[in-house]
Amino acid sequence: MQVTTKAIVLSAIKYGDTSLIVKAFTASDGIKSYLLKGVLASKKGKLKPALFQPLTQLELVAYHKNKGTLERIKEAKVVHPYKTIHSNIIKNSIVLFLSEMLSNSIQEEQKEQALYNYLEYSLIWLDENHANPNYHILFLVNLTKFLGFYPDESQTDGNYFDLLEGNFRTTPNLNPLLENEANTLLKRFLGINFDAIMQIKTTKQHRLELLNKWILYYELHLQGFRKPKSLAVLNAVFQ
The missing domain is CATH 2.40.50.140 (Nucleic acid-binding proteins)
Structure with missing residues (x-):
């Protein structure tokens, strides 16, 4: 056909x-x-x-x-000629990383218009705005809405985020957890759009900790998911 x-x-x-x-x-x-x-x-x-x-x-x-x-x-x-994505080394590194994440995450051979619209909008935003080290984290946090394991926001007071259950806890358990600054940083990414990432101030160490744990979150919730090889390149450009 x-x-x-x-x-x-x-x-x-x-x-x-x-x-x-x-x-x-x-x-x-x-x-x-x-x-x-x-x-x-x-x-x-x-x-x-x-x-x-x-x-x-x-x-x-x-x-x-x-x-x-x-x-x-x-x-x-x-249909949308990029002006900066493939010529800017930072944006190009982000795109290589995200393309690998998406390739490992999206598995369905069926129409998913809401997900397509999200990707289309997100990439145009990246092309038209300055590269920001928070961009790919928000991209991956929001992507989980469409993959079916977005964090439960009903109780966000907890000092721990349970990566297996996808919710916040007030006490630790034996599951892999986000805690301390990485847990606090995750809460700042929930419910915001890309224009708001400029306001998130953090350190490279805390951003990297959250990103690594968020990739683990994908591994725990997606069967057959493989850790992206391009992660090291992405980390290098944000030294």
């Missing part, structure tokens, strides 16, 4: 000498993987490898068989 859909590129992996396998989150059908035969060798073809950089926003004309196999792209064009 031929479909026309918006899509956000999550990864592009070389296949053989001349082809790519592209994984994308589509507005029409959720996660899809495409085989682009000969795209690395053809200079005259409509599909250019540069179109498939991480988190590029595209409009695709594609053929979806919906049988769990690799699909095919007929046409692709950029």
Whole structure:
């Protein structure tokens, strides 16, 4: 079946000498993987490898068989040309990290329009604003709303956040916990939008502690989730 859909590129992996396998989150059908035969060798073809950089926003004309196999792209064009994301080293590092997180987190082959809208808005915000070391943390905190394990905000007085249960506690238990400054910092990220991250003042140490524990939070709640390899690169640019 031929479909026309918006899509956000999550990864592009070389296949053989001349082809790519592209994984994308589509507005029409959720996660899809495409085989682009000969795209690395053809200079005259409509599909250019540069179109498939991480988190590029595209409009695709594609053929979806919906049988769990690799699909095919007929046409692709950029729908939101980024002005800064791929040229700014900090933003590019954020994008590489988030593309890996998304690739490991989103697993459904079904339409999820609210999630697509969130990703679209978040990436445009990043492109149009100054790089901020709090951006990717808020991105990942808010992403859990769509993945089904956003923190329970009914009781936020506790000094501990239970990473297994997803709620705040007044006393510790044997589960992995956020505590002290990292717990306080998490509360500041709850319920805010990206414009508010400029007001969050913290240290690199506390931000890194929260990020590492938040990645563990994903590991505990998503089957098969793998810790992103690009995390070390991201940490290096925020020295």
